[in-house]
Amino acid sequence: MVQPHPKNKKAILAQPTHVQLSRKALAHNLKCVRQNAPKANIVAMIKSNAYGHGMGMMAQELAALGVSSFGVATLAEGIHLRRQRPEEEIILFGGASWLGQAEALVRHRLTPVITHLSELEVLAPLVTTGTFGIHLGIDTGMSRLGIYWESQPEPVLMPFIEFFQNHPQITLEALATHFAKADEKSAQSLCEAQMAQYTQAVSVFNAHNLLPKRFSIANSSGVLRGYGKYAKGFAEHQFRVQLDVRPGLMLYGIESRDEVKSSPLMPLAHWRAPIVARKRVKQGRAVSYGGTHICQKDTEIAVIGAGYGDGVPRLLSDRGKVIINSKPAVILGRVCMDLFMVDVTDWVDAGEGAEVALGESVTLLGPGHADSMATEWARLAQTIPYEIMTGITTRVPRVWSDDHQPLAAADIPLPALE
Numbered sequence: 001m002v003q004p005h006p007k008n009k010k011a012i013l014a015q016p017t018h019v020q021l022s023r024k025a026l027a028h029n030l031k032c033v034r035q036n037a038p039k040a041n042i043v044a045m046i047k048s049n050a051y052g053h054g055m056g057m058m059a060q061e062l063a064a065l066g067v068s069s070f071g072v073a074t075l076a077e078g079i080h081l082r083r084q085r086p087e088e089e090i091i092l093f094g095g096a097s098w099l100g101q102a103e104a105l106v107r108h109r110l111t112p113v114i115t116h117l118s119e120l121e122v123l124a125p126l127v128t129t130g131t132f133g134i135h136l137g138i139d140t141g142m143s144r145l146g147i148y149w150e151s152q153p154e155p156v157l158m159p160f161i162e163f164f165q166n167h168p169q170i171t172l173e174a175l176a177t178h179f180a181k182a183d184e185k186s187a188q189s190l191c192e193a194q195m196a197q198y199t200q201a202v203s204v205f206n207a208h209n210l211l212p213k214r215f216s217i218a219n220s221s222g223v224l225r226g227y228g229k230y231a232k233g234f235a236e237h238q239f240r241v242q243l244d245v246r247p248g249l250m251l252y253g254i255e256s257r258d259e260v261k262s263s264p265l266m267p268l269a270h271w272r273a274p275i276v277a278r279k280r281v282k283q284g285r286a287v288s289y290g291g292t293h294i295c296q297k298d299t300e301i302a303v304i305g306a307g308y309g310d311g312v313p314r315l316l317s318d319r320g321k322v323i324i325n326s327k328p329a330v331i332l333g334r335v336c337m338d339l340f341m342v343d344v345t346d347w348v349d350a351g352e353g354a355e356v357a358l359g360e361s362v363t364l365l366g367p368g369h370a371d372s373m374a375t376e377w378a379r380l381a382q383t384i385p386y387e388i389m390t391g392i393t394t395r396v397p398r399v400w401s402d403d404h405q406p407l408a409a410a411d412i413p414l415p416a417l418e
């Protein structure tokens with residue numbers, strides 16, 4: 001319902017486009033992680049602005065729910081978060097892009113995932129008091145970051161072992177690896193092969209009395225596959241070594257591409273945008289840039305106040321849908337930078353015009369309807385939900401509330417623009 005203006009009853013009070021984040025959904029999703037990884041330490045992956053949900057507030061809400069480890073990718077993300085969260089552990093997963101600024105990494109007590117000896121050599125002289133913990137990344141199948149060996153782990157790992165023996169100020173907190181295909185149902189054997197290679201590294205470190213304090217393996221789909229528990233091969237260490245899990249997508253309530261499903265997650269984000277104009281156009285009329293949609297009948301059009309400049313993928317042109325009071329309305333023509341058009345003829349013809357009146361909000365992404373899921377957008381836009389969520393731009397304010405009940409327009413903050 002459009003809200004009445006407090007001072008001018010004839011005026012319409014539209015909500016600007018905004019993403020509303022539900023504490024209830026976050027608590028539910030975190031509970032799902034905990035149920036699947038009962039004894040593990042949760043490293044909440046909040047890189048890339050918490051997958052578009054807003055990093056600072058996400059960390060604050062998670063900290064209130066008992067999470068004390070956070071995963072980011074870049075030094076800048078780490079420093080930004082450290083200023084807001086002086087106490088919690090902040091792990092940098094993005095590789096050695098901090099190498100030129102290693103002094104800042106140490107000063108801000110950020111924990112890097114190390115993948116080259118040269119990174120350790122840069123760090124060692126900077127740690128002049130106390131100890132500095134690092135994670136060591138093992139490449140077991142991604143061919144991305146991490147220490148890699150073809151057949152014999154020992155010769156490859158030995159220089160690292162010698163480094164730790166000679167530099168007691170640098171401590172091995174965790175051995176980390178990352179699944180390449182845990183979200184694909186048929187990839188169990190690859191996951192197992194990755195685990196087997198990982199346990200080789202564990203054995204080598206164990207043999208040299210350098211067992212890390214933690215094993216860090218499972219992303220969301222790894223957790224859903226059962227790797228949030230001590231797996232075969234390293235269960236014997238469970239009383240000495242803490243298991244870390246690193247969920248991202250799961251916390252945001254989104255199922256991945258070929259997901260391994262668990263108890264249903266709740267989408268954290270509800271993205272709404274206002275109807276900023278309405279008009280009835282004649283049959284034969286073209287809609288939006290390039291006139292890719294020609295109206296086959298007289299058509300009632302609602303213009304929505306969001307576009308690809310806000311993160312609505314242009315690939316949703318002529319095919320995506322928005323949700324108006326539980327029913328889908330089809331996008332007509334191309335998505336523009338700040339606006340796009342939808343067909344609301346059915347509402348008007350059914351005498352439900354009030355639902356599509358100027359100033360009303362429609363749902364772009366949110367709970368309760370398959371067409372408004374990030375996975376459905378991703379399918380239509382030939383991408384993955386990660387890219388959909390991280391693509392929501394800074395001009396869309398993110399606002400937290402207990403659930404997804406619509407907010408008063410006055411409660412939607414202006415976004416901080418550069």
Ligand SMILES: Cc1ncc(COP(=O)(O)O)c(C=O)c1O
Pocket residue numbers: 045093178218219220221246247248249250256
């Ligand atoms: C190293 C690492 N761990 C964990 C995650 C979290 O993955 P997901 O969002 O699938 O849980 C990511 C995400 O890209 C990652 O790069």
